[in-house]
Amino acid sequence: xxxxxxxxxxxxxxxxxxxxxxxxxxxxxxxxxxxxxxxxxxxxxxxxxxxxxxxxxxxxxxxxxxxxxxxxxxxxxxxxxxxxxxxxxxxxxxxxxxxxxxxxxxxxxxxxxxxxxxxxxxxxxxxxxxxxxxxxxxxxxxxxxxxxxxxxxxxxxxxxxxxxxxxxxxxxxxxxxxxxxxxxxxxxxxxxxxxxxxxxxxxxxxxxxxxxxxxxxxxxxxxxxxxxxxxxxxxxxxxxxxxxxxxxxxxxxxxxxxxxxxxxxxxxxxxxxxxxxxxxxxxxxxxxxxxxxxxxxxxxxxxxxxxxxxxxxxxxxxxxxxxxxxxxxxxxxxxxxxxxxxxxxxxxxxxxxxxxxxxxxxxxxxxxxxxxxxxxxxxxxxxxxxxxxxxxxxxxxxxxxxxxxxxxxxxxxxxxxxxxxxxxxxxxxxxxxxxxxxxxxxxxxxxxxxxxxxxxxxxxxxxxxxxxxxxxxxxxxxxxxxxxxxxxxxxxxxxxxxxxxxxxxxxxxxxxxxxxxxxxxx
Amino acid sequence: xxxxxxxxxxxxxxxxxxxxxxxxxxxxxxxxxxxxxxxxxxxxxxxxxxxxxxxxxxxxxxxxxxxxxxxxxxxxxxxxxxxxxxxxxxxxxxxxxxxxxxxxxxxxxxxxxxxxxxxxxxxxxxxxxxxxxxxxxxxxxxxxxxxxxxxxxxxxxxxxxxxxxxxxxxxxxxxxxxxxxxxxxxxxxxxxxxxxxxxxxxxxxxxxxxxxxxxxxxxxxxxx
Numbered sequence: 001x002x003x004x005x006x007x008x009x010x011x012x013x014x015x016x017x018x019x020x021x022x023x024x025x026x027x028x029x030x031x032x033x034x035x036x037x038x039x040x041x042x043x044x045x046x047x048x049x050x051x052x053x054x055x056x057x058x059x060x061x062x063x064x065x066x067x068x069x070x071x072x073x074x075x076x077x078x079x080x081x082x083x084x085x086x087x088x089x090x091x092x093x094x095x096x097x098x099x100x101x102x103x104x105x106x107x108x109x110x111x112x113x114x115x116x117x118x119x120x121x122x123x124x125x126x127x128x129x130x131x132x133x134x135x136x137x138x139x140x141x142x143x144x145x146x147x148x149x150x151x152x153x154x155x156x157x158x159x160x161x162x163x164x165x166x167x168x169x170x171x172x173x174x175x176x177x178x179x180x181x182x183x184x185x186x187x188x189x190x191x192x193x194x195x196x197x198x199x200x201x202x203x204x205x206x207x208x209x210x211x212x213x214x215x216x217x218x219x220x221x222x223x224x225x226x227x228x229x230x231x232x233x234x235x236x237x238x239x240x241x242x243x244x245x246x247x248x249x250x251x252x253x254x255x256x257x258x259x260x261x262x263x264x265x266x267x268x269x270x271x272x273x274x275x276x277x278x279x280x281x282x283x284x285x286x287x288x289x290x291x292x293x294x295x296x297x298x299x300x301x302x303x304x305x306x307x308x309x310x311x312x313x314x315x316x317x318x319x320x321x322x323x324x325x326x327x328x329x330x331x332x333x334x335x336x337x338x339x340x341x342x343x344x345x346x347x348x349x350x351x352x353x354x355x356x357x358x359x360x361x362x363x364x365x366x367x368x369x370x371x372x373x374x375x376x377x378x379x380x381x382x383x384x385x386x387x388x389x390x391x392x393x394x395x396x397x398x399x400x401x402x403x404x405x406x407x408x409x410x411x412x413x414x415x416x417x418x419x420x421x422x423x424x425x426x427x428x429x430x431x432x433x434x435x436x437x438x439x440x441x442x443x444x445x446x447x448x449x450x451x452x453x454x455x456x457x458x459x460x461x462x463x464x465x466x467x468x469x470x471x472x473x474x475x476x477x478x479x480x481x482x483x484x485x486x487x488x489x490x491x492x493x494x495x496x497x498x499x500x501x502x503x504x505x506x507x508x509x510x511x512x513x514x515x516x517x518x519x520x521x522x
Numbered sequence: 523x524x525x526x527x528x529x530x531x532x533x534x535x536x537x538x539x540x541x542x543x544x545x546x547x548x549x550x551x552x553x554x555x556x557x558x559x560x561x562x563x564x565x566x567x568x569x570x571x572x573x574x575x576x577x578x579x580x581x582x583x584x585x586x587x588x589x590x591x592x593x594x595x596x597x598x599x600x601x602x603x604x605x606x607x608x609x610x611x612x613x614x615x616x617x618x619x620x621x622x623x624x625x626x627x628x629x630x631x632x633x634x635x636x637x638x639x640x641x642x643x644x645x646x647x648x649x650x651x652x653x654x655x656x657x658x659x660x661x662x663x664x665x666x667x668x669x670x671x672x673x674x675x676x677x678x679x680x681x682x683x684x685x686x687x688x689x690x691x692x693x694x695x696x697x698x699x700x701x702x703x704x705x706x707x708x709x710x711x712x713x714x715x716x717x718x719x720x721x722x723x724x725x726x727x728x729x730x731x732x733x734x735x736x737x738x739x740x741x742x743x744x745x746x
Contacts, residue, residue, distance in 0.1 A: 267616070270587075270614075270615070270616055271615050271616060271617060274587070274614030274615065275586070275587045275588075275614055275615070275616055275619075276554070276586075276587045276588035276614045277614070351617075352616055352617060355617060355620050356616070356620065359620045359623060359624065360583060362624070362627070363579040363582055363583050363623075363627065364579065364583075
């Protein structure tokens with residue numbers, strides 16, 4: 001067919017091919033304007049479509065980002081409110097516990113002060129001072145005796161009486177002083193007691209002060225969240241991401257623990273439900289083991305929920321305390337029963353393994369039964385039983401990381417979707433730009449194919465109408481040039497592109513048609 | 523937010539369940555097996571019975587709950603239930619299955635120990651017919667008939683065995699096919715013997731295999 005096609009014009013394929021080429025070039029030359037239009041219109045259409053897509057994706061990304069921010073702030077505000085509420089509860093507890101005793105403390109302090117005051121009053125009472133008899137004694141001593149024995153005796157008696165009286169007075173004074181000192185000494189423990197009481201008060205006040213500072217800090221965070229500051233959003237986002245990874249890690253660990261638990265009870269389960277029945281492709285015994293583990297996890301969830309540690313089920317959280325306590329007891333009982341069953345299953349697994357080993361040895365004639373060393377055989381048995389009992393309780397705590405994971409999942413998923421949208425937007429824009437560029441290259445390639453007739457045309461035009469060429473060049477520099485002329489102009493395009501590129505664009509600007517298309521698409 | 527919390531919870535539990543199910547979903551669901559082992563007790567072949575015990579031990583170690591096993595002897599007229607030495611279908615509970623295996627082993631050991639004299643004739647076809655009947659009755663997914671014999675059939679006068687046997691879905695394995703004195707003179711006899719049995723089995727719709735090296739029993743039955 002192709003050979004026949006080649007020999008239409010001549011028997012020589014070369015000549016025939018040349019004729020075909022010439023026909024093609026002529027046809028392309030004649031349909032140049034239409035060909036250019038097709039290429040340019042196609043390129044521009046794809047470019048515009050891609051721009052609309054890019055614009056739509058940008059809007060979607062923006063909307064999603066806004067929504068994520070709102071959710072993040074709402075969750076952050078909720079968490080901050082809870083934290084503040086908790087701080088206030090602590091302050092309340094502190095006040096109720098410590099400051100409720102303040103009246104008695106105040107009374108004790110007042111009593112101590114009264115006692116000190118009374119003692120002080122007592123110590124302030126002055127003992128009678130010795131009368132000023134010194135001068136009298138001196139005067140009597142200085143009296144001339146004149147050798148009169150009677151006189152001397154009288155004077156001597158007076159002197160002795162005065163001195164005796166003076167000593168008694170001094171003794172009374174000393175006694176009174178020592179009593180004052182005793183009173184003052186008795187005041188010392190009261191001072192210390194009061195000091196201790198005041199220290200206690202000080203400590204309590206300091207504790208309250210610290211709580212107040214913590215509340216201030218929480219309130220500041222809450223204010224930032226309410227204001228929706230970028231710092232708060234960034235902090236919350238970072239916190240959510242950290243929570244996501246930590247909770248994810250703990251969940252992986254829990255899943256591994258679940259698998260170990262599964263392996264521990266799957267074999268002995270075949271003793272209960274049989275080892276040959278299947279549901280789908282899974283053994284019924286495996287499914288039974290899985291169900292037990294899942295029930296344990298569910299019981300753990302309910303237990304932590306009724307303890308109000310997690311808040312996955314609002315219905316449980318809103319139950320009255322009596323019902324909640326009942327639920328707590330029931331779930332804990334079921335969990336304990338299941339843990340006991342698991343411990344016994346783990347022990348049975350060990351027995352089965354021993355039995356199998358004994359049979360295997362008897363079949364291979366390695367030993368006549370009981371070849372397994374029984375000396376330390378109890379250690380793995382006990383270990384398996386303990387593991388069987390502990391693992392259900394450990395799995396029960398999966399609810400805590402699960403809740404964190406679910407809470408942070410929304411933020412992380414939102415961030416991932418935003419990232420994906422951003423990448424998609426860039427790709428769409430790149431594809432649009434590339435198609436437009438390819439269409440332009442194809443236009444030039446088209447001209448390259450028909451360069452011979454084009455050159456001839458240019459030569460003829462150059463010779464016949466040089467003045468028109470100048471006019472065309474001038475008209476191209478003016479604004480509002482028709483699109484066809486602009487496309488055919490080789491000189492104008494770089495200049496115009498340069499002019500466009502100098503203007504800074506922050507927001508993607510759509511022309512009227514694009515804007516209307518975008519609005520319609522919304 | 524509530525729906526998100528619930529969806530997230532459901533997703534997390536699903537992931538946990540899926541990860542656990544993956545532990546058991548790696549392989550397709552296995553089917554039960556039925557194995558019928560025919561022991562040639564004719565003439566000098568009785569001396570080979572200790573090897574048959576090794577095969578039995580291998581089978582007992584390989585088979586599990588819900589599998590069936592029977593061991594029968596080949597004598598002058600083997601198409602009879604009386605020739606079945608021991609047969610059992612293992613219980614679904616592993617511990618009971620282990621007890622059944624012990625009992626089975628005990629029976630075979632006692633048979634081998636008490637066997638003093640071999641049978642005068644060798645009715646292999648009758649034994650195979652009995653085996654086919656047994657394995658078909660078990661409705662097992664995989665059916666095996668193991669023939670522990672030199673495959674030299676020596677029928678008593680009047681016994682008719684030259685008719686096709688229906689062996690669809692049954693894998694027939696000839697074990698320890700020893701060479702006879704006459705085979706040493708003309709090895710083609712041995713080849714012809716094997717080929718005739720192969721042809722007979724394949725014409726009956728079964729598959730045929732020969733395992734002479736008992737050290738290579740690993741692939742005799744695909745273990746679960």
